[in-house]
Amino acid sequence: MRTETEHTIFLKDYAPSPYRIVAVDLDFDIFDKVTIARAQLSIEPEAETPPGTPLVLDGDGLSLSSVAIDGAPLMQSAYASDANSLTIVEPPQRRFVLETEVHLDPAANTKLMGLYRSNGVWCTQCEPEGFRRITYYLDRPDCLAVFKVTLTADAKLAPVLLSNGNLVRAGDAGDGRHFAVWQDLHPKPAYLFAMVAGDLGSITDSFTTASGKKVDLAIYCEHGKESQCDWAMDSLKRSMAWDERRFGREYDLDIFNIVAVSDFNFGAMENKGLNIFNDRLVFAQPESATDANYAGIERVIAHEYFHNWTGNRITCRDWFQLCLKEGLTVYRDQEFSSDERSRPVQRIHNVQGLRSAQFPEDSGPLAHAPRPDHYKEINNFYTTTVYEKGAEIVRMLATLLGETAFRKGMDFYFERHDGEATTIEAFLAVFADSSGMDLDQFKTWYLQAGTPQVSVRDAYDAENQTYTLELDQLTAATPGQLEKSALVIPIRFGLIGPNGSPMGWSSVSGAEVRDDMIVLREDSAVLRFEGVANRPVPSLFREFSAPVQVHADRSQDDLLFLAQHDSDPFNRWEALQDVSSALLIDAVDGKRWDDKALDGLRQAALQTLDSDTLDDAFKALALEIPDASVLGQKIGKDIDPARIHSTRKDFIAALFGPVVGTLETAYEALTSNKPYAPDAAQAGQRALRNQLLKLIVGAGGDDALAVQQYSEAGNMTDRFAALTIVGTEWTHDAAGLLADFHTRFATHDPLVLDKWLMISARADDDGVIERMQAILADPAFPKNNPNRLRSLVGSFVLSNPVQFTRADGAGFRFVTGFVADVDARNPQVAARVLTGFRIWPILEPKRREAAKAALADLQQSASLSRNTADILGRMLA
Ligand code: ARG
Ligand code: ZN
16 A cells, blocks of 8 residues: 555644744735745744754645745755745744745645635635645644735636635736735634635625624625525524623624635634635525524534634644534534524434444544544544534533533633633633632543443332442443543433432432432442432433443333433433334344333323423434434444344334324324424424324335425425435335436535435435446536535445445445545545444444455555545554
8 A cells, every 4th residue: 555654643742833923924816727825924933942943834735936034035055845844944043034935726626625716716724734735834723823815816706805804905906806905913823714715696794792893794605695695694693692692702803704615625614704614504595405404504603603712712732632622612502502492402413413423433443532642644533523522521511510610611711711722631720720620530531532331220229218329330442542441420310209200318328429410430339329218210311411321221111201201301312212222122133022012112102292391303303213323333243234224114114003194193283384484493393294204104114195295395304304215215206206306406406416415325225336326427427526425425324324334345345436536636525434434343244344355455456645544544453
């Protein structure tokens, strides 16, 4: 295998730069074929820097046209440069201005890092190390500078010229060209730099902050899409108001711009005052976006906006600290969504996501600590562990401290570290200092990989009125981390008495118990509750108070009791999931469910459906049968996804077959002809109705009702739900329906095309790979657009376990073939798709061998990017 030189970066090697860049003056002369980037960097040595210390700037694929210091061109012997660095041998020992010029070819930049062209629009992506693809620089997050940016371009090709901060000047530049000068006085690391130039439409609005400052808001997009930006704008204003209310954080510039671009490697980017978004997270209209899309837009708009404080004002010292800004900001966006929508429903969605993505990562070959201590390629660490587990850690901190102390700590964080590039240690220290709580052990959450397994056993002694609860925690070894230590695990809980109401106790010993929380700190603990009048049913990990896997051997009766009586909606939902999981896992194992068990579950499900107190969105979730990947994860070894899939299908048929009529009546009753609105109540109603449709089709096997809903749907949520049901089961109507969807809705709207691609990749029949190959081979297929590629191949890997893990290896080879091809053009997309293989070690032997062979072939085959080589290396280690 030939790869770019492998080198590992270690956290322990962190050292501050001997030079600092205080101010940056960038000048972009933009032409159709070339962009000339001139940089004037005001640099000075740090006080301790010994004279004669060379200055080494980062570059990536650059070629230097000229270099000067304080206006004087440098002699050949005074510097050394190649594509990846520029060294000034003996810089002046005082402040000086380093001037460089490089020529860029944005149209040829298919990696979509640095400056590139998307749909004719010039735009940038710099996090984490894209700025060095624009100019030679100290491209590290602890190098903070103020930026002034001048953009000059053809007035017709690029009437819009944007960068960070405030617009200070604009005007005519002669020859049909014009210019704009932007200044950002907030010192920032280069990864937050952005510029956009192009012919774009926009919508505008304004927001007045709590202290009375008016902020001009704009969202830029391709012409004709302006009306699809209203929801994003609405979400932005609500985010701004929420951050003031909930965290006391106001916006700090006069302008906030968002630009939607169609070629973007991930979701969005929080560049100071100029967020750049993947257009799929901006555009929404009822005919083409689903409720899930609306919720996703709201969430990501909020996320990027919240970064202004958690990420931009306070940034990361080095990339090992990525979780400092991402985990915290995900926590903040989750809280926003909970406040804007239903908190329990939001929590369930987040936990579902954690279980289906983060848990598999954390137990597989790519497991890593939320704050890793080494990496080969930082782009491969924008993971669900850093983001979602990172958010869970912040949530636990809030749980342990309580709301008031947590808010006090956050205030102190903003006060103490504003304007700094800092660390996880500093973050934890503000909470320790402001609350007096010792957080040393808590820090282990950031340093240790793997999902803790918590086992629970309990017993009730009627004679002594004593209830004992035995808890053990164990985290299995992960790659490179064989020894694990005990974590601080907050367990929010309650004891429920026979009549369904909460039970008290007179005293408890064996572990720290505070109100409704057990704090488990040891490997194991035995809690003794005295004065417990009856055998209680325990409700543990309420609101999913810690990201652990719980093993408790509870009877179906107790679980159904919880499903009915728990005051915590999360655990009510969880109890039903546990009942289904237990029956399903036994069945996969060959022990088919008995009718009595099924009856009990069915009754509970119908009771939930019938309730007048639960909201529709919650009911929809309660009726969900655990998905195949979550079940596979629970089984944990030698899994056969095809068998899990078919068992699950039989289970749904057996469970709901006898009550299809009831489900149909409920389905009809939820039909509404109100005009579409994206609000939580309406979305909840649609979610429940579409859940029922899925169960009706699953139970009866006839897809007629789904086909009917597809044709009559007045919005994309209902249409796409119906198409998904028909398309993934690949019923006899599927091919026709997909073709219809393609011609009528997808051909003129790339984001709808993505929906067609997703369903095309998810069919569980053996023909799916061939059909995908045909799609990719079509010359009209936009083979460099990350959204299109991910919709097809990403969905296949993550959402089509049956075909991806086919025993003949065809699914694996399809994906590795794709990765090899795309890697040459866009390593980030290739590496990301490849991570879908992380489940390979838990597959049954035949599939496992097939997966391994495909991976080994890929490793042999070609020259791979550092991104892909890193993932592959860890996957096969
Ligand atoms: N900071 C951005 C966000 O979370 C994401 C940047 C992703 N970068 C990457 N190389 N994957 O909002
Ligand atoms: Zn983020």
